[in-house]
Amino acid sequence: MRAMVLGASGTLDEVERPDPEPGPGEVRIAVRACGVCRTDLHLIDGELPPGGLPRIPGHEIVGVIDRLGAEVLGLSLGQRVGVGWLGHSCQHCPYCLSGHENLCDHPGFTGYTRDGGFATHAVAEARYVYPLDGIDLDDAAAAPLLCAGLIGWRSLVMAGPHRKLGIYGFGAAGHIILQVARWQGAEVFVFTRPDDLAAQEFALSLGATWAGPSDAPGPEPLDAAILYAPVGALVPAALRAVRKGGRVVCAGIHMSDIPSFPYEWLWGERQLVSVANLTRADALDFLHAAALAGVHPAVTTYPLTQANQAVADLRAGRVRGAAVLVP
């Protein structure tokens, strides 16, 4: 197989390897598309705890099962499936036993502690492989659902009941969750970098009630706000934008430090929470909702071998929606 591999250099190198063989409980997937997530940037930049190198990144995999390991039930050869960030859980820690596998003490993460989908083939645990039968999107458009969509969904649920929702950062997750929130009947207010008028226009075109700069409060108090931008300074900004009793959800795996702020901005029973990873139930719920809502991610595709270019474009904010690699 061919893969783009992250070594110590901090860049992705094209490598030929023998095709991986699925072990018991695993399947091999012929990758048709794999999204590039902001977490991949954090991984490449060394901002996450070491997950082992060399590593094939990529945790928004869409492909077709081309080999079944032993003891795999419920999946079949040729089936179109997706794989996301959480790729393994221990099944015996207190979190796993209480239905919080997203917080597992001994997890495995696709494209971080296990090889992922920046490749022509990937092996995944069957428990964390999701059939995409109901998803009426081409492979590249479906790929961002597997992380931007899934983590986005978990953060949307975590935001609690809301009629007016703020979204900070309008990349892959933001533009997917806007579509879901609109389908649910919420008004959505989108906050972007002050000079990013194109992103604000994009948000309005997808049905945002308002879009504007993130360094000022929006036009009216929000019931909840979700931060997809990994910018700690936005936490106090979002707290100032939500009403009393409102909730601010930090959805990223990494964020720059949060500056100190007056307690008054948290006062009034405002809540500040984070979202970590996802559960299989999140995945099934979201894929069902995405199909019903007719979510259609905007994607820019790149050949697999141009992964470094995709990463650079994402980093520079040049990607509208999501970047996706196609083998």
Ligand SMILES: [Zn+2]
């Ligand atoms: Zn566990």
Ligand SMILES: [Zn+2]
């Ligand atoms: Zn991700």
